[in-house]
Amino acid sequence: MIIIDVKGQQCPKPLIETKKALKELNKDEALKIVLDNPNSKNNVIKYLGDNDLEAEVRQQGEVFEIIVNNAAEFNEEIDAAAYCKTDADKDKGYVFVFAKDRIGEGDEALGKKLAGSFLETMWEMEEHPATIIFLNSGIHLCTKDSPYLDALKSLEKLGIAILICGTCVEYYNKQDEIAIGEISNAYTILTSITQAGKVINL
Secondary structure, eight states: OEEEEOTTOOTTHHHHHHHHHHHHOOTTOOEEEEEOOHHHHHHHHHHHHHTTOOEEEEEETTEEEEEESOOTTOOTTSOGGGGOOOOTTGGGOEEEEEOSSSSSSSOHHHHHHHHHHHHHHHTTSSSOOSEEEEOGGGGGGGBTTOTTHHHHHHHHHTTOEEEEEHHHHHHTTOTTTBOSSEEEOHHHHHHHHHHSSEEEEO
């Protein structure tokens, strides 16, 4: 059995981690998803149901366990993050958007240094973003040769979802070089933006 613990993590992170785990399951292996957010529980169950996967739900106090016993029919083409639905309280979260691989319009080297500094400092903030989105040349911050991978990995461990524009990845021909995050589409990215209480463009 594969067990993923996504307690305390915000949507769409539980959905993204569920999809990753389903990809790794052997034919007759079971999956247990542990989470403590009723909204996320409902989102994950809806995603599993649309994959024709039967799920058993258990509850212990405020913690939910979702058990999937057979994922043989799992469809990797279904976008898990698109199932992210939040309640009014969660709509107060915010999103960072990196539309390029630097910050500001001045010196290029300084702009890239600032981008790295923001990413390396972000985990120290008292209130973390729900999602960080990378568009256009911003996707280069997530490639194998990016000097900021450690910072991004630290942010991902906090439960922050990292969404990368799939069209941008194809345009720059970086399909085999993305080292972190979920390659996503316009629908999912726009959903994350419209559901956020605040969007910060860098």
